[in-house]
Amino acid sequence: MSGADVNLVLRSTRVVTPEGIRPAAVAVAGGSIDAVLPYDAGVPAGARLEDVGDDVVLPGLVDTHVHVNDPGRSEWEGFYTATRAAAAGGITTLLDMPLNSLPPTTTVENLRVKQAVAAPKAHVDTGFWGGAVPTNVGDLRPLYEAGVFGFKCFLSPSGVEEFPELDQEQLAGAMAEITGFGGLLIVHAEDPGHLAGAPQRPGPAYADFLASRPRAAENAAIEGLIAQAKRLDARVHVLHLSSGDALPLIAAARREGVRVSVESCPHFLTLTAEEVPDGATEFKCCPPIREAANQDALWAGLADGTIDCVVSDHSPCTTDLKTSDFASAWGGISSLQLGLPAMWSEARRRGHTLEDIARWMSAAPAELAGLRRKGAIEAGRDADFAVLAPEAVFTVDPAELFHRNQVTAYAGRTLHGVVRSTWLRGVRIAADGVLTEPTGHLLERDR
Numbered sequence: 001m002s003g004a005d006v007n008l009v010l011r012s013t014r015v016v017t018p019e020g021i022r023p024a025a026v027a028v029a030g031g032s033i034d035a036v037l038p039y040d041a042g043v044p045a046g047a048r049l050e051d052v053g054d055d056v057v058l059p060g061l062v063d064t065h066v067h068v069n070d071p072g073r074s075e076w077e078g079f080y081t082a083t084r085a086a087a088a089g090g091i092t093t094l095l096d097m098p099l100n101s102l103p104p105t106t107t108v109e110n111l112r113v114k115q116a117v118a119a120p121k122a123h124v125d126t127g128f129w130g131g132a133v134p135t136n137v138g139d140l141r142p143l144y145e146a147g148v149f150g151f152k153c154f155l156s157p158s159g160v161e162e163f164p165e166l167d168q169e170q171l172a173g174a175m176a177e178i179t180g181f182g183g184l185l186i187v188h189a190e191d192p193g194h195l196a197g198a199p200q201r202p203g204p205a206y207a208d209f210l211a212s213r214p215r216a217a218e219n220a221a222i223e224g225l226i227a228q229a230k231r232l233d234a235r236v237h238v239l240h241l242s243s244g245d246a247l248p249l250i251a252a253a254r255r256e257g258v259r260v261s262v263e264s265c266p267h268f269l270t271l272t273a274e275e276v277p278d279g280a281t282e283f284k285c286c287p288p289i290r291e292a293a294n295q296d297a298l299w300a301g302l303a304d305g306t307i308d309c310v311v312s313d314h315s316p317c318t319t320d321l322k323t324s325d326f327a328s329a330w331g332g333i334s335s336l337q338l339g340l341p342a343m344w345s346e347a348r349r350r351g352h353t354l355e356d357i358a359r360w361m362s363a364a365p366a367e368l369a370g371l372r373r374k375g376a377i378e379a380g381r382d383a384d385f386a387v388l389a390p391e392a393v394f395t396v397d398p399a400e401l402f403h404r405n406q407v408t409a410y411a412g413r414t415l416h417g418v419v420r421s422t423w424l425r426g427v428r429i430a431a432d433g434v435l436t437e438p439t440g441h442l443l444e445r446d447r
Contacts, residue, residue, distance in 0.1 A: 007050065038149045063204040064149075065263065068082045068099055077405070088433060091386075096127070154166065213286055238260065238261070242294075333408075334405070
C-alpha cells in the first residue's frame with residue numbers, strides 16, 4: 001500500500017473479492033483501489049475510514065444493455081434520469097444502446113451528438129454501443145476507432161424505423177467487416193420468418209402475445225447466427241436470451257470453438273408468464289417473459305456458465321405507450337434501479353450467492369465490453385462499489401424510482417437487498433436514496 005496517497009478506507013465484514021467473500025478493508029487512492037487489506041489493517045494518516053459494518057461491499061455493477069433514448073426521445077428517458085436510477089441501484093457503469101435515440105448511433109457524427117448530450121448529465125460512467133444497419137457498413141470501422149464498444153444489430157424489426165434490421169446477407173457483410181478489425185457484434189436474435197408465421201391476435205391477453213413471439217423464433221435466429229459466426233470466425237453476443245431451448249445450441253457451439261457469448265435479464269429470471277395479468281403491458285418486452293419451466297432452464301444455464309451475464313435491457317417509454325393491448329403497446333421493461341435486488345431475491349431462493357451475483361452482473365459484463373478497470377474489487381481497478389444490505393427487504397413503490405416514467409413490472413413486489421450506497425472512483429454518489437450531482441465519465445473502448 002502506498003500509504004500517503006490513500007484517502008479512503010472502506011471496511012466491511014463482507015467484501016466480495018475475486019477470491020471470495022471475506023472481512024476486508026479496501027484502500028482507495030486517486031479513485032483506484034490501492035489494496036485490499038485485512039479487516040483490521042491500520043488506517044493511513046490523512047485517510048478517511050468508512051466502516052459499513054456487516055453490509056456487503058460488491059464491485060459496482062456493470063450494465064451493458066441500457067436504452068437511454070437521449071437525445072430525441074428524452075421524454076421516454078434521459079441520461080440524467082437513467083444514470084440516477086442506475087446509481088441508486090448499485091450500477092456504476094452502463095453502456096447505452098444505439099437505438100431509440102434520435103439520431104441513432106450509426107455514424108461518428110451521431111455518436112458525438114450523443115456524447116455531448118450525455119457528458120454533463122451522467123451520474124455513472126457511461127459508454128456507447130454503435131449500431132449496424134443495412135446502410136452503414138462503411139461507418140463501422142470509423143465508429144470503432146471513435147471508441148464504441150461494439151455493434152448492435154437486429155434480425156427482426158426493431159420497432160423504430162430509423163434502425164432497420166439486417167437480413168442474412170447484410171448480417172454476413174456487417175459481421176465480416178466487424179471481424180476484420182477485431183470487433184464485437186451483439187445481436188437481437190429473433191427470426192422474422194418465425195415471427196411472421198406466428199399467430200397475431202391483438203388485445204389484452206398475455207397468452208396471445210406470448211404465442212406471437214415463440215421460442216422457435218429465438219432458437220432459429222441463434223442457430224443461424226452461430227453458423228455465420230463459425231464460418232467467419234466472428235465474435236458474437238446474443239442479447240437478452242429468453243428461450244431456454246437455445247442453451248444447448250450455444251453450449252455446443254462453444255465446444256466447437258465458436259466465439260459466442262450470451263446474456264439474460266432480471267425480468268426473464270425473476271418474472272414468469274403465469275403471473276402476468278391480462279392488460280398489464282408493463283410486463284411486455286421482446287423477446288417475452290416466458291413460462292416458469294423455461295425460467296428454470298435459464299437458471300440452469302446461469303449455474304453451468306452457458307449464460308455469461310445478467311444485464312437490464314432497460315427500455316422505458318412514456319406511460320401512454322403502455323396501452324392495455326399487448327400487440328400495440330411499447331415493449332420494454334424498466335428495471336435499472338431494481339435489477340440487483342430482483343436478482344438477489346431469486347438467486348438466494350435458488351441457493352446462489354452474492355459472489356455469483358457479482359460475477360453475473362459486474363465481472364462478466366465488464367469482460368464482455370473489455371472494461372479492464374471495472375468488475376472486481378482488486379488492486380488497480382476503479383474504486384467502484386455497491387454497498388448492499390442483503391437481508392433487508394422492501395416493497396417496490398414506483399413513486400420512489402428515479403427513471404423518468406415510473407412504470408415498472410416490479411411494482412408491489414417485496415424484494416431482498418437494499419442498496420445502502422454506491423461509490424464511483426472512491427466517491428459516494430448515492431446514499432439511502434439521496435444522489436449527488438453528476439460526476440460520471442464518458443468511456444471509450446480501450447485501444
